[in-house]
Amino acid sequence: MESHDASESSSPAPKSAKAGPALRWGRRLAVLFLLWHAAAMTFTLVPNESFLRAALHPVFTPYRELTGADQHWDMFTSPPNYSAFDAKVDAWDAAGNRREFGIVTPGLRPFPGYFRYVTVLTRMESPLYEPYLKPYAAKIEAALREQPGPPLVRFQIRKSARHIQRLDIVRQLDEIDYEVSTLHGPYEIARPR
Numbered sequence: 769m770e771s772h773d774a775s776e777s778s779s780p781a782p783k784s785a786k787a788g789p790a791l792r793w794g795r796r797l798a799v800l801f802l803l804w805h806a807a808a809m810t811f812t813l814v815p816n817e818s819f820l821r822a823a824l825h826p827v828f829t830p831y832r833e834l835t836g837a838d839q840h841w842d843m844f845t846s847p848p849n850y851s852a853f854d855a856k857v858d859a860w861d862a863a864g865n866r867r868e869f870g871i872v873t874p875g876l877r878p879f880p881g882y883f884r885y886v887t888v889l890t891r892m893e894s895p896l897y898e899p900y901l902k903p904y905a906a907k908i909e910a911a912l913r914e915q916p917g918p919p920l921v922r923f924q925i926r927k928s929a930r931h932i933q934r935l936d937i938v939r940q941l942d943e944i945d946y947e948v949s950t951l952h953g954p955y956e957i958a959r960p961r
Contacts (some may be wrong), residue, residue, distance in 0.1 A: 812837070816856070849932060859920040
């Protein structure tokens, strides 16, 4: 029985071809992009109150918003954002009489106070969420069209929140929170023909 040395039986490895300029530039661009992306994701860890965040905000935020990675490390901190949060739908008939409804569809039920609703309603203030606000307003409009009584002609979504201030501001002003109200609308209620 003959034994063969592994180096004798295999053919020599081919010499690798030198990478062309396009491949070298492609690799450089890929490395630069990965470094940029890593820096943008690391920016997430910088606290909201930091001078560094304020300085680098215009650099990284557009990219992070575009990619859906615009989160903040502060989102894991224990202090809540609001001491109170409420949302309602105000609707008016042709005579100008106002009626108040709940914000939850279907059925225009009252706002339950669950934090996921707060998150969704708060995000509606961003222009990025405009595509979600329009269909939501259309569902409210359809539900208001079905309400008994005089026909309703317009409505608005009203949110009231008491924002909790940072600790240094609470100490300075001796005020824990402040009121912020946001309105979406008014929206006209189209009548079916």
